[in-house]
Amino acid sequence: MRRSRYFIGAALALLTGGMANSALAQSEIKIGEINSYSLLPAFTEPYRKGWQLALEEVNAAGGINGKKLVVISKDDGGKPADAQTAANELVSSEGVAMLAGTFLSNIGLAVSDFANQKKVFFLAAEPLTDAITWSKGNRYTFRLRPSNYMQAAMLVEAAAKLPAKRWATIAPNYEYGQSAVAVFKKLMSEKRPDIQWVDEQWPPQGKIDAGPVVQAVAAANPEAILNVTFGADLVKLVREGNTRGLFKNRAVVSFLTGEPEYLDPLKDETPEGWIVTGYPWYSIKSPEHDKFLKAYQAKYNDYPRLGSIVGYQTIKSAAAILTKAGSTDPEKLIAAAEGLSVGSPFGEITFRKIDHQSTLGAFVGKTALKDGKGVMVESSYKKGSDYLPSDAEVEKLRLKQ
Amino acid sequence: MAFYVVQFLTGLASAASLFLVASGLSIIFGVTRIVNFAHGAFYMLGAYIAFTLTEQFSGALGFWGGIVVAAAIVALAGVLVEIVLLRRIYHSPELFQLLATFGLTLMVEDLVVLIWGPDDLLGRRAPGFKGAIDFFGQNIPSYDLFLIVLGPVVLAILWLLFQRTRWGILVRAATQDRDMVAALGVNQKWLFTSVFAVGVFLAALGGALQIPRDAVHHAMDLRVIVEVFVVVVIGGLGSIVGAFVAAVLVSELNAFGILIFPKISIILVFLVMAVVLIIRPWGLFGKAEAPARRTPGLTVNPWRPLTSGERLAALAALAVAAALPLVGGNYALTVGAEIAIFVIFAASLHFLMSVGGLASFGHAAYFGLGAYGVAFLAKMAGLPMILCLLLGPLLGCVGAAVFGFFAVQLSGVYFAMLTLAFAQIVWSIAFQWVAVTGGDNGILGLWPESWAASPSHFYWLSLGIAAASVIALRIAIFSPFGYALRATRDSLLRSEAVGIDAKRIQWTAFVIAGTVAGVAGALFAYLKGSVFPDNLGISLSVDALVMVLLGGVETVSGPVIGAIVYKALNIWLVSQTDLSKLVLGAFIVVIVVVFPKGIVGMLEAFTQRRRPSSAKSSLVTSPIESAE
Amino acid sequence: MSNASPLLSVERLTKSYGGIHAVRGVSFELRSGEILALIGPNGAGKSTCFDMLNGQNTPDTGRIRLLGEDTTGKKPREVWRLGVGRTFQITATFPTMTVRENVQVALISHGHQLFNLWGSASGFATAEAGRLLDLVGMGSYADRACGELAYGDLKRLELAVALANQPKLLLMDEPTAGMAPRERIDLMRLTARIAREQSIGVLFTEHDMDVVFEHADRVLVLNRGTLIAEGSPQEVRGNPQVQAVYLGEGLVYDERHRKGASA
Structure with a gap:
């Protein structure tokens, strides 16, 4: 008897799931949005605020060709498998016109693969992995944020000018860290064949034992250090490094550290003079950014993080794509998106036809301390289009389906 | 030379923080036999509360006072948890406390974000310990020196507490023999409560002391808990000295290991644990556990196969489930397939855990190996789907055969921890060996062939394999082998005395369970079209444990119900709210307290209570109304 | 002792734990169909002896032969396969x-x-x-x-359960402990009957002297790990050394005691 009970229960549960399969309201266009809200709230909260602002603006301006834009947002808990379940629900039950979002590279890839399989348009917001547009790229997937390669190229440009010849690397031991180091090394060695890589440290992501790592790097006596750690690992590394004098008289080049998400927690312990990529919202002087900043601060009474920009621009770009396509047919969306130029708080960006990467750039500058807080100074905006390999190379990297 | 001294001292400082937390866990386990999963949550709470207090009150007193007060506040919270929650479930089946504390952990993770916000918090540096001391040109943070001194001091205090106070003597006695202490007329309840409070205090202190060197954030608990488990097991459960030595061992190996193999940290503690457990099955300072006392809650209701009526009902239920594609949409079908896959997974763990009495904390390893098996076969060998489905699980089988051989030499918590270590080793390989496994980014593009591609076809495939797996496992449970396996679980002494080679029986069960888990993993790979290291991860192993415990560890059908309820709820919650952990955790805690025998166990108790007279009289005359 | 090879033969069995000799040079034989009691005060080494016989424990020195086959150091399950059934002092089911x-x-x-x-x-x-x-x-x-x-x-x-493998030898560690007097007699009568019918050798330890003297063909007395007496129940009962040991234990098995409840 017991069995019947649970099978009926299961059937009921599934049925109700099926009934959520509501008819597509004709007056609405839905975007299915997925991100790691519960796992990475520090990054995804500002991101959510960003896209909510964009959504408000899009609808205030008349929506998509007169239809209201709706975003249905799901949490993936940081698990690729759950992200796919969410993607499936959004596509099958909610009938969304496109998928958007994701932060972690593996989740971005999982959703991208899902999109390719189910023939759904996917606008990846934040994942950094180069694979999503190149080696595992597919025609249904576009990506907004500057990739690992682009950020590395931006940093290399500055790093190559340093006199340092002996370099050490510290990176979290997983695909992101490994590929960031690999790209940086490759590009750097091309520009500066004279440099030596004297040490590499691979602490486990999220579990750095910073003391020994700092000691080990110091023992190799490098002239410059490349850092790829972020979040809580970065905090520990910086604290140990400051106390032990690791960064004294050494150049440090660091991925993402200038993003408020990672810089702000360092407070008065922010190390000075690191060359970083990031988002100095306080010093950007452009009408597009001013407009965004004002609207954001008015709505949330808070300053934007990089996630806010990404979230904002994701929905803005999606709206532009939907408007141009005039349809929710994925093929038409692809056609509309390829080569599409849209405005952004950082200026106009283009979704490249060749690899579906947007040309959104990043700011490169130096870290500094101001009023007990970390800031980016001497920063300049680097256009994404200037830091991508040649089309011939991209074609080699991007496997043709 | 100076460098090596400093590296050694740095290792000692890491060891001190690890030791504080580990000693608390060890004390709690030693006396109450609770594997306190929430220990990491208390550690994290200690850090958060200390952060708030030290921001609030300035000066040296504000800082050090804040640290101690924070630990005390968390200890009070621990007392509350013990009285309100754990006291109700000491007599529940083994590992139920683990489930409860796991639920608690989930809740705390969401609660700290609600209270303190999502951002990483940077605590104050310790007054007087901000700088570094120069040692022959090397810098040693003075706070490290403070921690290096603190570790042995705490060890000494604990030692005095246990050797020189009546309370300590009682605790030691209880560690050796709980029942004896109860017989001495000691109020066991308050002894347990006080031990729990001390353990939690140490955890919270460990967390609070991290604020000058770490960021306070909502994932701190997971970062520390597994490592602490490992340290406690290496040292020997219940041994404070063992925890200290193990913490030093692990930290020093890490400090020096990264000089030679920079990538070793991720796997190191697990390697050490596996080696220690294989050589010294009870840890460095642990003593052989007395032959496991029977769990008080163990049911006396013998299992029996389904009656023909029940079989018909099950068949009817299966038919109803098979009719889902007639009414459900694609999403419902995919969710249905996922649930079916988890039914297989839970049933495979149940076979090992309930039938064999071997609770594995690393069962996801074999699920994941099955998935990776499929991925390798499909992607590298280009085999057709049907062959991949058949052969992929063999990787799980091989993994289970190798790891199971070592694991079944142990029992109880040590078995659980060795399986965990193996699973983590496999996970680390999948995570790091990017060239072969794709690392974190996984292996993509594993979609089913056209015959199984449509959601309804894949659902039927999954449902069919799930039904076949559950039936096959049931047949095995009621086969001569199943009897032998249950015999080894019930009494090793008796089973050896009737000619049963318990280790071989358990090893076989391990391989069977691993293979079936591999089947689930293989299907899962096709369901998701991809494989990720997540598929081998701790959280998946814990999910499986929760499913079995939720359904009722002492029942035959428990895992099926448990998997359906847990998975459906999980998917639904994740879809509905960002606070799914809070709700799910609360749900688990409530289930544990209200239905300590699990859902199916409760239903059984219910049906028995409804027929008290017939149940009594039937004892002698007719086949008894029994569990399942 | 008969000249036919005995069912069980134990030669100079010794076992010590950290310097304490639990069993010292114990030797005895057991024939098929014979019921042999092993008695002695608490701590005399009876259970250690038993555990060595079925492989639960390994002797330091000495030899155990079952039907001529050396079973010293064999595992319990291997000993069981040779036809040895065992019951435990604290039941194991x-x-x-x-x-x-x-x-x-x-x-x-x-x-x-x-x-x-x-x-x-x-x-x-x-x-x-x-x-x-x-x-x-x-x-x-x-x-x-x-x-x-x-x-x-x-x-x-x-x-x-112990009879399930058609054993040739039954090892029963305090088979009647915790039973009512009536039950004890029944169980031992039953055991004796089965032993005689199927010609099974039985070795049992027992605290209850009523049971011992009524059912055992022969009695071995163990004290501090050494055999101090061996013989028929009558012989052992009259042995002053045995009496001394038991008096020292505070256990008397004279006629007065036999009338009362034995515990």
């Missing part, structure tokens, strides 16, 4: 299984079906299981959960 299933497990093992994953175990050798249970008077309890049996019933069940 499978509490979550029914009484019949308990016996069936032993029969499955005896029939080399332990790795049979397909058959139905509940249908395995039900007749034989029933016969064994009837033999010990547990037939009507066959479907009861073992975990809810009274202690005396558990002892009888253990006997049935």
